Amino acid sequence: xxxxxxxxxxxxxxxxxxxxxxxxxxxxxxxxxxxxxxxxxxxxxxxxxxxxxxxxxxxxxxxxxxxxxxxxxxxxxxxxxxxxxxxxxxxxxxxxxxxxxxxxxxxxxxx
Amino acid sequence: xxxxxxxxxxxxxxxxxxxxxxxxxxxxxxxxxxxxxxxxxxxxxxxxxxxxxxxxxxxxxxxxxxxxxxxxxxxxxxxxxxxxxxxxxxxxxxxxxxxxxxxxxxxxxxxxxx
Numbered sequence: 329x330x331x332x333x334x335x336x337x338x339x340x341x342x343x344x345x346x347x348x349x350x351x352x353x354x355x356x357x358x359x360x361x362x363x364x365x366x367x368x369x370x371x372x373x374x375x376x377x378x379x380x381x382x383x384x385x386x387x388x389x390x391x392x393x394x395x396x397x398x399x400x401x402x403x404x405x406x407x408x409x410x411x412x413x414x415x416x417x418x419x420x421x422x423x424x425x426x427x428x429x430x431x432x433x434x435x436x437x438x439x
Numbered sequence: 440x441x442x443x444x445x446x447x448x449x450x451x452x453x454x455x456x457x458x459x460x461x462x463x464x465x466x467x468x469x470x471x472x473x474x475x476x477x478x479x480x481x482x483x484x485x486x487x488x489x490x491x492x493x494x495x496x497x498x499x500x501x502x503x504x505x506x507x508x509x510x511x512x513x514x515x516x517x518x519x520x521x522x523x524x525x526x527x528x529x530x531x532x533x534x535x536x537x538x539x540x541x542x543x544x545x546x547x548x549x550x551x552x553x
Binding site for chain 1: 471473481482484496536540541542543544545
């Protein structure tokens, strides 16, 4: 059975801190690893990672994939209160590109 | 970026009625769309994969006769919850897959069955 595990489950930080969110996976027919941010509604796309060791960056967010260790991290630097959300990672598998989601990391950024 | 819309955003209905939810990819064609449901403070659970022009593929434990899926065009998939009951109350989210394999999500539909 495909499995995606995220840690920590929740995190509270002060504005300006840097956070690292973790995602490990055990799946068959792996294609890519995706990160999403979910606030009150449906998830919004952040990154898709297919190759090991290549960092993807968007503003204060960055992510990298290690296909040997079956692991990905999402970094957020200089956190802001608007970064408060649930961050989901998902493994994209098979020819149908099904997504298996982790349980998410709930991030709260306080002033 | 790719935009996916969902309608309605919220619906309240009586037990026993059927509810139809539409999912549209607005600026790209999607041969494959997906339907998820999400319970409070839980992650997304895939219900079914909707393929344009063919039957949907349902995940284990999802009743295909209860959750009818139609993917009639490259930009539209519909989910009909038939004879809805209170336990069907949930947040239903669709996604559409682009050519690179990225799934973009609709804003979700909150269904409340009284």
